[in-house]
Amino acid sequence: MRAATGLALVFGVAVFLTLAVGVRTASLAEIWNALVAFDPANATHVTIQSIRLPRLVAGLIAGASLGVAGTVMQALTRNPLADPGLLGVNSGASFAIVLGALIFGRSDAGLMSALAFPGAALASIAVFALGGGLRGETGHVRLALAGTALNALLLSLVSAIVMARSETLEVFRFWVAGSLSQASQRPLSAMALVTIVGIGLSLALAPRIEALSLGSALARGLGTRPARIQLGALAAVTLMTGAAVSVAGPIAFLGLMVPPLARRICGHALRLELIASAMLGASILLLADTAGRLVLAPAEVRVGIMTALIGTPVFIWIARRLKPGAAS
Amino acid sequence: MTRSIILAAVLLFAILLSLMIGQVMLSPATLWAGLSTGQGPAALTIRVLRGPGIATAVGAGAVLGLSGTIFQILLRNPLAAPDVMGFTSGAGLAVIFGVMAGLALPTPVLAALGGSAAAIVVAVLSLRRDGSQTTITLILVGLGVGFFTAAAGSFILTRLPPQEAAEAQRWLSGSLAARNWGHVAQVFGVGAVLTLVLVIQSRSLALLELGDDLAKGLGLRADRAKWGLSATGVLLAATGVAVAGPVPFVALMAGPLGARVTRARHPAARLAAAAVTGATITVLADLAARASIPGLQLPVGVMTGIFGAPYLLWLLAREIETGDL
Numbered sequence A: 001m002r003a004a005t006g007l008a009l010v011f012g013v014a015v016f017l018t019l020a021v022g023v024r025t026a027s028l029a030e031i032w033n034a035l036v037a038f039d040p041a042n043a044t045h046v047t048i049q050s051i052r053l054p055r056l057v058a059g060l061i062a063g064a065s066l067g068v069a070g071t072v073m074q075a076l077t078r079n080p081l082a083d084p085g086l087l088g089v090n091s092g093a094s095f096a097i098v099l100g101a102l103i104f105g106r107s108d109a110g111l112m113s114a115l116a117f118p119g120a121a122l123a124s125i126a127v128f129a130l131g132g133g134l135r136g137e138t139g140h141v142r143l144a145l146a147g148t149a150l151n152a153l154l155l156s157l158v159s160a161i162v163m164a165r166s167e168t169l170e171v172f173r174f175w176v177a178g179s180l181s182q183a184s185q186r187p188l189s190a191m192a193l194v195t196i197v198g199i200g201l202s203l204a205l206a207p208r209i210e211a212l213s214l215g216s217a218l219a220r221g222l223g224t225r226p227a228r229i230q231l232g233a234l235a236a237v238t239l240m241t242g243a244a245v246s247v248a249g250p251i252a253f254l255g256l257m258v259p260p261l262a263r264r265i266c267g268h269a270l271r272l273e274l275i276a277s278a279m280l281g282a283s284i285l286l287l288a289d290t291a292g293r294l295v296l297a298p299a300e301v302r303v304g305i306m307t308a309l310i311g312t313p314v315f316i317w318i319a320r321r322l323k324p325g326a327a328s
Numbered sequence B: 001m002t003r004s005i006i007l008a009a010v011l012l013f014a015i016l017l018s019l020m021i022g023q024v025m026l027s028p029a030t031l032w033a034g035l036s037t038g039q040g041p042a043a044l045t046i047r048v049l050r051g052p053g054i055a056t057a058v059g060a061g062a063v064l065g066l067s068g069t070i071f072q073i074l075l076r077n078p079l080a081a082p083d084v085m086g087f088t089s090g091a092g093l094a095v096i097f098g099v100m101a102g103l104a105l106p107t108p109v110l111a112a113l114g115g116s117a118a119a120i121v122v123a124v125l126s127l128r129r130d131g132s133q134t135t136i137t138l139i140l141v142g143l144g145v146g147f148f149t150a151a152a153g154s155f156i157l158t159r160l161p162p163q164e165a166a167e168a169q170r171w172l173s174g175s176l177a178a179r180n181w182g183h184v185a186q187v188f189g190v191g192a193v194l195t196l197v198l199v200i201q202s203r204s205l206a207l208l209e210l211g212d213d214l215a216k217g218l219g220l221r222a223d224r225a226k227w228g229l230s231a232t233g234v235l236l237a238a239t240g241v242a243v244a245g246p247v248p249f250v251a252l253m254a255g256p257l258g259a260r261v262t263r264a265r266h267p268a269a270r271l272a273a274a275a276v277t278g279a280t281i282t283v284l285a286d287l288a289a290r291a292s293i294p295g296l297q298l299p300v301g302v303m304t305g306i307f308g309a310p311y312l313l314w315l316l317a318r319e320i321e322t323g324d325l
Helices: A002-020 A028-036 A043-077 A089-104 A109-114 A116-130 A140-164 A169-177 A188-212 A216-221 A226-248 A254-266 A270-295 A303-321 B002-020 B028-037 B040-075 B087-101 B107-125 B135-157 B162-172 B181-209 B212-217 B222-244 B250-262 B267-291 B300-322
Strands: none
Touching: A002 A028, A002 A043, A002 A254, A002 A270, A028 A043, A043 A188, A043 A226, A043 A254, A043 A270, A089 A109, A089 A116, A089 A140, A089 A169, A089 A226, A109 A116, A116 A140, A116 A226, A116 B300, A140 A169, A140 B135, A140 B300, A169 A303, A169 B162, A188 A226, A188 A270, A254 A270, A254 A303, A270 A303, A303 B135, B002 B028, B002 B040, B002 B250, B002 B267, B028 B040, B040 B181, B040 B222, B040 B250, B040 B267, B087 B107, B087 B135, B087 B162, B087 B222, B107 B135, B107 B222, B135 B162, B181 B212, B181 B222, B181 B267, B212 B222, B222 B250, B250 B267, B250 B300, B267 B300
């Protein structure tokens, strides 16, 4: 109970800071007024409505999606290094969107965003095939290296395409490292819907994923069909990752940091863990974004860089704790 | 022997091809005229436009190949390369930081400092509590340090104005744009000195390849030799980064590919093959980066990424079959 209160508090603070902090600092009362009694002549109200609110929504979508996707992937593979960013699923979505823009020319963001889903699906199938399959015996290290290689390939291709189109540095950065600064131009409401479907699917599958983690044979004995559950979980991961990349670009390490924290908060109950992951993911992403806006102000550090700076020490910490023989 | 000649011939062919192809195409005859007489349009292209970039590619590729092979032999793992373990991105970060902070240190010194710092951090962080160290942990921690330095590089780029940031971003992905003969002299000069040091150490490397116990039994002070070889390896990688940026995957690929073509077994022969192969890979990647999209020069690192990542994936797929990982 105390953990739940703490989590809700952190989440509330993260949301408040996203709306309040910036060039024009807003008080709680001003935020409230901007939302319920919007005054177009009030500059603070306009800032909140047109810049910070889309940013908040994008942060909620991307943060919750990536947090839950990370927890699902880690529960499925029992690999503490599984993360949609590290395994190249993010880059797959990013590459598909950029490639779509190259082939079909500049068209609306919503249509291009639809390409994120086949991109993410192909990348996750590729990385699990190359990393040794979805079964529990997947080597920790092998999967992480396969993801690194896939990331390197896809991000090199993204760089080549973006440079070939002579896009601005801002566009390049968005599709390589992720940012919330273009939130108002992204298809937020559609992707919010996709995220909700993805999280719902994960919650529905949670007990069966847990059964699967007892081992395939035992799970079959309990009446579950491993292949179906894996497929369903991959579909959920694809939906959530695709939505996150569509609104915020490829943000790595969030799905790595969130699951161990969620487990610490609610113990080993996957449904609760998933709910905690959604809140934690959104909170960490929003706090990292706010920190990125403040740390080198007036310049803005993209949130993808902030999550990488926070997440890499976590990665090293997990890598150190893997047992020497844990590769198999 | 014939296979070594083939390897060298491929490099020569790659260099000539690279000299001919570009925005202005040169025919073999024009190229020959330019090379032999030093006059005419071809001579200008060689001396000013393409020559320095290609020569830098040869030098940087060679030192990166040597560096990768040293670590692959020392750690007995084809994945243990300075680009996988974050040493090259550490060197790159130090160069960017030094330039931004206005430090009055030459680029190779900055790269050497950054590369060494990254290597020390990786070595310390991968130590277990009982003092032991496994290659797998070393590689994973190295990957993590590489991710961190890459993010830190992007972080400090945020402070630059867009134009300079774009330039620095290109350099950070590995770039041979706007090289001059000064860069060539630098990479070949420093590279030659380090290669000499490596030649002196090559007997230790050959002994260490047999295993620590056997090497000690044969009278080698194994720990000291390992530190010496690692230092040479880090400095070789830093020399490449100083002129070409942290080009990914060249150090990883050069050794195994070179050994495959020449069927070399002995460490000294593998090192020589890796140097030639690294140079060939970099020259060809640079050519692809210049010629694949008309009117646009991609950073060479984008091309080594596109070629190198499938190699890493293939390596993993093969290791799954043989059960080595």
